[in-house]
Amino acid sequence: MSRIDLLIVLIPALPLAATLVTAALGRRVLGTASHLPALLATATAFVLSLVLLFDVRREASAVPTQPTATTPSAGYERVVSLWTWANIADAYHGLDVKLLRAGNQPAGELIGAPGTGGFNFSIDVALRADPLTAIMLATVTLVSMLVVIYSIGYMHGDPGYWRFYTYVSLFVFSMTMLVSASNFLLLYVFWEAVGVCSYLLIGFWYQKREAAAAGMKAFLVNRVGDFGFALGVFLIWVTYGTLNFHDVNYHDMLDASDATGPAKVAVTGVLGTTRLLAPASEAYVGGAIGLAIALLLFVGACGKSAQFPLHVWLPDAMEGPTPVSALIHAATMVTAGVYMVARCTPLFLAAPEASHVVAAIGGFTALLAALIAVTQTDLKRVLAYSTISQLGYMFLGLGTASLAGITAGMFHLFTHAFFKALLFLGAGSVMHAMGGVIDMRSFGGLRRKLPVTHWTMFIGSLALAGVVPLAGFWSKDEVLAAVLDKAVAAGEAGESVASLYRTLYWGALFTAGLTAFYTFRAFFWTFYGEERIPPEAGHHAHESPANMIGPLAVLAILSAFVGWWFAMTHGFARLLNLTPSLAYAPLQPEHAAHGGHLTVAAVSTLVACGGILLAAYLYCGDRSEVRALARWFAPAYRLSYSKFFIDPIYNAVVVLPLRGLAAVSYWIDRYVIDALVNLCGYLPLAIGALLRPLQNGVVPFYAMVMVLGMLVLLVGSLLG
Amino acid sequence: MNEISLLQNYLFVGAVLFALGMAGFICRRNMIVMFLCAEMMLQGVSLSLVAWGRFYNDWGGQIMTIFILTVAACEAALALALVMMLFRSSGKLDILVWQYDREENQAPIVDRELPEEPVSDRTHWPELVPAGIEPDQTKLEVRYRRRI
C-alpha cells in the first residue's frame, strides 16, 4: 500500500471520527470544547491533503504530459477499494458486449471468462486519488479548517455548539468522500449526504421558522435535482454496464495468489483509461441516449449547484449560521455539481448538444443572478446571488467543452472558494458586530469600527469583481477567453452555435460589470458613508476576536495571490489536465489564438472598473466620507461632482434601466420561477386533495371499490 | 350429462352464488346479512371446487371445501362476538355507523331520507308476557289468528 492509498483513506476518515466523537461526547463531556475534534480532524486532513497533492503531482508528472499521436495521454489515477458494497454475479451475460468493450483490446480479454469473476459486477466502496480529487480535497479541507477556526468565535455560547461541530464534521466527511468517490453510486450516496448535512445546518437555528422552512426547501429542491441525477446514473448503468469510474483489473478481482502475469483489464470503467484511450465513437454512446445521460446528470448538477431554474433554494439557505453559508453554500457543496460535470467530461463530449445546454444555462444563470444581486439589501443575500452567478460562470466554462474552458471553470471554482468564503466570513464578522443584523439599510460606515474586516473584505470584493491581479481576475478572464475561443472556433467551423457562444460571451462580459457593481455597492454601503449602527448591536460594536480575524486574513492573502501564482506558473492547469477525464484525446488543446486573450483581459478589467466606479459614484457620492473616497476614485468623483449636468442623463441612460431590469429580474425570480418550483411541489398535494374524499370511512364503499377494481382487472385480462 | 357439461353447469351455479353474495355484501348494511352474503360467496367457491375435484377425480377439491367450512366456522365465531360488541356500543347492526375514522375534514355519509315502511311488510312476533301475569288470551288470539 503506497502512501497515496493511506492518505486517501485517512482524509475522509478523520472527519468521520470527529463526527462520531463529537456526537457521542459533545453534549455531556466536551461542552464548549466541542470544536476540538473537528479542528484537529480538519487541520490534519488539510495537511494530509497537501501531502497528497504533492504526491499526486509527483506521480502524475511521470505520465507523459504531451500526448503523441500514437500514445495519447490518459492521466494519472490511483484507486483504493475498501470493501465490496454489492456484488452481482454474472451481470454481463445478455448485455450488449460491444458497449463494454473499448479500444484496442480484443473482446475476449476485456470481460473475464466465466468462473474468474470477470462477469461479476461489483460495486466497491472505492476511493480514487487523481489530480482533480487532490485539488478538490485541498480546497475543501483548507476552507473547512478555516471555517472551523472561525466558528470557534462565531458560534461561541450557542446552546447547540456540539451539534454544530457534529454536523460540520459530518459535512466535511461527506464532501471529502464525494470528491474522492470512484464510482457513480458512491458519488450519489455522498451527493445525498451533503444534501442532508446542508439541510441540518440550514435548519440549525430551528427556533426560527424561516430557518426550518429554508432547510426543507433546500432539501426538496435538491431532491428534484437528485431525481435527474439518479435517473442519469441508472441510464449509465444500463448503457455501460458499470458504474465504476476506473477500470477493474483481474488482479483486483482474484486472490492475490492467482495474480500472476501482467495486469489485464477485466471491466472497463465509464471514465477508465481503457475507454478514454479508445476511439471516441467506440467508447462512448452518443445520440439520444448519450444526450439523455448528459442532460440528466446536468439536472443533478443544477440542483446541487443552484443553477436556473433550481437555484431558488440557495438564497433562502442563508438562514443558516454564516460560517455554514461560507463553507457549504459558497465554497464547497455548491461546487459539487461543477466537480461532477468536470469529472464526467467524456460523457458530455459524447453529446455536444449537452455542452451547449450547460453553457447556455450557466451563462443565463450568471446574468440573472447578477441582475438580482444588484437590488438586494441583505448583505448575505447579495453574496448568495453572487454565488449563483459565479457558479453560472463555472458552468459556462465547462460548457465550452474545450480543455481551456474546463480548466478555466475549475480554476474559477478554486479561486472562488477562497474569495467567496472570505466575503461570507467577513459578512459574518459584520453580522457578529451588528448583533445579528445583516440588512445593509440598518448600518453603514463601519470601516472604523471593523478595520480588519474592512480591509479583508476589500480584497475579497476586488477579487470577486475581477480586478488585476487578484484571484477572480485570472479565473474569470480565462472563462471569458475560453468562451470567445469557442465562439471563434465554432464560427470558423461554420457551426450554428457560434452565435450562441458569442451571445454568451457578451452576456458574461456584461455580468462581469454587474458583478463589480453589486460587489462594491455592498462594500461601500457597509463600510463607507455615515456611521450607522443598529440598536441591536448595543454600544459595544467591535472588531471580531482573533480566531475570526485570523481565517479572514489567511483567506485574504490567498485571494490576493493564489490566482496570480497559478495563472503565471500554469501549475493548476498542468496538474488538472493530468486527470484521466481531462487527459483525453479529443480534449487536447487545439492551439487556439492566444493573442486575443490580452484583449479579453483588458476589456474585462475595464468593465469591472466601470462597475466599481458606478458603485462608487452611487453609493459613495453624497456621503460624509466622500473626500476620503475622492482620493481613491478621483476620476469618478470629479466626473460626478464637477460635471453636474451629466448626472440626469447618466442616471436615465445607465442607472434606471439597470435598476429596472434588476427589479424585474428579481420579481420574476421570486414570483414566477419560485412559484413554478413551488407549484411542482403543490401538484402532488393537489392530487392528494382530490383523492381524499374517497377515503370516507364507509365499509360498503370500500368493498364496492375493491370489487370494481377486481372487475376492471378481470375484464381487462379477458379483453387483452 | 357428460363430465364436462356437469363441470360447466356447476361452475356456472357457483359463479351465480358468488356474484349474488358479492352484490349482497356490497349493498346490504346489516352486518349479519353481510356476513351471510360472504358465506354465500364461499358456497359458490365450494361448488366450483367440488366440481373440479369430481372432474379430475381428485380429492383436493373436497378437502379444500372441508377446510373452507372449518375456517368459515372460525370466522363466524369471531363475527358473532364482534357483531355483538358492535351492537352493544352503537345500538345498531348498521355497518354505516362505523365511519368515524376517515380522512380529516370529510363530511360523514348521512342518510338523507329514510324509507317508509309499508304496512303490509310489518311483521309481528310473539311477545312473552311478564311472568306472574295471566296473559290476555283473547287479545293474543285476535292478533295472531290471521297467521297461526
Next chain:
Amino acid sequence: MTNLLERLTAWWHAYNVYVALVLVAVGLYLLLPRRRSWGRAAGAVTSVIGMGLLAARSPAFAGFFQQGVFWSLAAVTISAAAATVTFRNPVYCAIWFALALLGTAALFFYQGAQFLGVATVVVYAGAILVTFLFVLMLANPKGQAYYDRISWEAWLAAPAAAVLLGVMTVALARGLPAIDPAVPAGSPDFPVPAVSVARAMSQPRVEEILATDHMAHLGGQLFSRYLLAIEIAGTLLLVALVGAVAIVVHEQRSRATVDAAHPTAGHALTPAALAAGRTQHDSQFAGAGANIHE
C-alpha cells in the same frame, strides 16, 4: 318482413348475452332494498329470465330435460340465494340462506360429495345459522330497522354482480368449450392439460370419489396428505374460540376500567362522550338510537 326477422334473429344471436346481463342487473336492482320499493315481482321475473338466458348460453343446456334434477336443485339454490340477498327482513334472509345451504348440500350430494353435503347441513345450517338467528332476534327482534330497508349503492352493486357473472360465463365458455367425448385427452382440441388428465387417469384410485367407501377415502386423504393443514385448522379453531371469548371479556373489562377512570369515555351513546370526542357533524350522526335524519 322475413328480412327483418332474419336480422332480428341475427341481432339476437349476437347480443343476447348483453340482453341477459342487462336483465340480470335490472332485475337484481329491482329486488334489492331501496327507498321506494316497487316492481319487486317484475324484478324477480326479469332476473330469472336473464339468468335463464345466460344459462342457455351454456352448451350443456341442451340436455335440460335429462338434467332436470340438477337444474331444479340449481334453481332452488339460486332463487334462495337471491332471496337471501334481497329480502328486507334479516330473519327472512337467514332462513332463505338456510334453504340455499340445503340446495348447495343437495348439489354436493349430486356430485357424490356425501360428507360435504352432510357437513354443510350440520355445520352451517345447524350451528352457524342458528346462532346468527339468535343474534338477530336479540338485536332487533322486530326486524324493522331502517338500514335493512335501504341499501348501499344498489345501482352499482347489481351491475357489478351482472358483470362478474358475464365475465365468468365468457371465461368458462372460452376455457371449457363443449367437447366431443371421443376426442382423446391431450390432443389440441381437448381443453384440459394432458398432464392433469393423465394424472387423474393413472391413479390407482379411479372413481374413488364415487366409491361406496367414500368417507374412508376422504378421511384417509385428510389425515395423511393434509395432516399438516388439519393441525393448523385445529389451531385456528382454538384461536377463534379464545378470541371470541377474549373479545367479549375485553369489552366488559375495558368498559369497567374505562368507566371507572373516565366516566365519559368509551360509550358513543352518552352525550358527554360525543361532545368530547367527535365533531359536531359526527355526533349528530352517532347520536344513534334517535335520529339519522339531518
Next chain:
Amino acid sequence: MSVESLDYLLPEVLLILIATAIYVAGAFVAARALWGWIAAAALVVAGALVWRGGELVGTPGPLAVDALTQYVRGLAIVVGLLLLLLSARSAAAGQVSEQVGSLLLAITGLMLAAGANDLVLLFVSLELISIPTYVLLYLGGRGQKSQEAAAKYFFLSVLSSAVLLYGFSFLYGLGGSTSLTVIRQAIATGGSTALVSGLGPVAAVLIFAGLAYKIAAVPFHFYAPDVYQGTSHANAALLSVLPKAAGLIVLVRLLGLSMPGQHVTAWRVAMVLAALTMTLGNVLALWQTNVRRLLAYSSIAHSGYMLMGVAAGLAVLPAAQNAESDGYFGMLFYLTVYMLATAGTFAVFEYLGRRDEPLERVDELAGVARSQPVVGIALAAFMFSLAGIPPLAGFAGKLWLFYGALSVAGAPGDRSVKTWFALLAVLGVLNAAVAAAYYLRLIGVSWFGASTERPRADGGRAPWAAALVCAVLVIAIGVYPFPLMRRASLAVQGARAAASEPAPAAPTAPALSAASSSSTAIEPKSKSPSGPAG
C-alpha cells in the same frame, strides 16, 4: 407427512405448542411479563432451529423446502421478536396471554405461508395470519376506535379471502391438484389448451385481487388508513408487516413460480397496481396529521414499490437474467428493509407516547428528538431510509428495485414492454422525490419543532430497545448490504430453481392413503354420465 418433514417443521410446531400453552395457562396465571418472556424465548429457540436447518433442499411435498422459505422464516422470527417488544406495553391488563399467543400464531402463519406448496396448506396458513390479527385488533385498543378498526378489517378481509379462494378454485381447476408442483407442471405442459389460456388469466386476476388486500395495494388498500388510525401502534406495526410480507411472498409463489407462461396478465396487473399504489400512497400521505394514518399511506406507497419488483420479476423469463436483476430479488430485499424501518418507526412512536395515551398527531412529536436524542436519531434513520436516502438501507432497497425494473427495460425483448418498465422506474424515482417531503416533515418536527413541555416518552424499555435494534440494522444494512443481498439472491435463485425442475409424476404417495387405497377395489374407469353416486 413424514418424520423428516416434522423435523423440518420443528420451529413452527414449537411456536404453536407454546402459543397454545400460553393461551391455556393464561387463564390461570395473570403475569404480565412472564408470557412475553416465554414467547420471546420460544421465538429465539425457533430461530435457532431455523438456523440449524440451514439451506435445506427437500422434495416438494406440501411444503416447499427451499431457500426462499428459509429466508422468510428467519425474517418472520426477527420481525416477531420486534413486534413482541413493541407490544410489551400495549397489552390490556389481564389479556396478555391472549395477545402474546395470537401474536405467536400470526408469526407462525407467516412462516408456514412462506413455505406452503399446497393450496390447502396455503389457505389455512393465510387464515392463521388473519384470524389472530382480528383478535389482536380488537384487543389492542379500547372503546369504539378499536371496535371500528376490527370491524373494518374483518369484513373487508372476509370479502378478500372469498375472492382469493375463488381464484384458488380456478387454479385448482387448471392443475387438477392442490399441489403447486403439479399445478405448475400441468400449466407448463398444457399452456396452449383452451382451459389454461381461457381460465388462466381469470385465476391470476382473482388471486392477485385477493392478495392485494393483504398487501394494501390500490384499490384494495382502503382499510389501511382507517384501521391503522384506530388501533394501537403495535397492531399497526403488525398490520404493516405480517400480512404484507405474506401477501407478497405468496404472490410470487403462486403467480410467479406456479403459473409458468401465464405471466402476461400478471405483470400487467402488477404494473398497473404498482403505479397506482405508489402514487396514491404518497400524495395522500402528504396531507396527514395523524402519525399512524401517515404511516399507513407510507406503507401503501411502499407496497407500490414492491409491486414494481414483482412486476419486473414476472415480466422476464427466469433464464434470461442473473439473480440480482430479478425483480423478486429487489422485492425481497426491499421487503426486509421496509419491515425493519416501519417496525422501528412504530416502536419509536410507541416509546414516545404517554401511558394510556398513545402518540396521535404529528405535532406531538415536536422537539422530542432533542430531549430523546437516541430515539430521535433512530427516527431520522428510519425516515431517511424509507425516503431512500443513502447511505441507509432503504437506498440500497430502492436501488435494487429500480435495477430490476430497468433490467427489464434493458433486456432484449418487446419494445413496448421495455418502454413501460422504463416509465414505471421513472415514476418510482419521481415518487421517491415526493415521498421525501412527508418523511422530512417528521424529522423536521421532531428535531426542529418547538418542544412541548408535557412529559412524554414513557413507553418503557422494550419499544426503545426495538427501535434501537431496527436503527442499527437499518444503518448497518445500508453501509454493508452485501451479506443480506447474498441471502436474498440465494433465496430467489433457490425458489426459481426449485420451480423450474421437473415435478415428480405423481405427488409423493403418503403412507396412509396408500394403505387405504389398497383396500379399494379398482373399478373400471368409466366416466358415467350419472349424477349422484352411492
